[in-house]
Amino acid sequence: MNDLIRPSLYDAFHEIVPVATPRADAPRAPVTLVGPVCETGDLFARDRAMPPLGAGDLVAILSAGAYSAVMSSTYNSRALVPEVLVNGADFAVVRPRLDEDALIALDRMPPWLNQ
Secondary structure, eight states, rough: OOOOOOOHHHOOOOOOOEEEEEOOOOOOOEEEEEEESSSSTEEEEEEEEEEEOOTTTOOOETHHHHHHHHOOGGGGGOOOEEEEEEEEEEEEEEEEOOOOOHHHEEEEEOOOOOO
């Protein structure tokens, strides 16, 4: 929801693939892929045919792009995802993720509450 809100807002389709290539004969079943925020709108795909996935398996959400970055938020004090630029086999982190201390350090206490 805070990392990729387009599916929730616009019913946007993003191809989602397992990072580890599944067996060619792996069965596919419809699954709903959700994010880590406990909100009804925190979903990436509903009834998407996917090979079996287990706890800790990684998936790649493709074609998220710049719109996802500019629409992301720190809702629920979740740090923004790092941005990675990919060129063939080369990649570089072009915007690192803030750690929680850096995120909280952005907050300021108004003077009238320091009494």
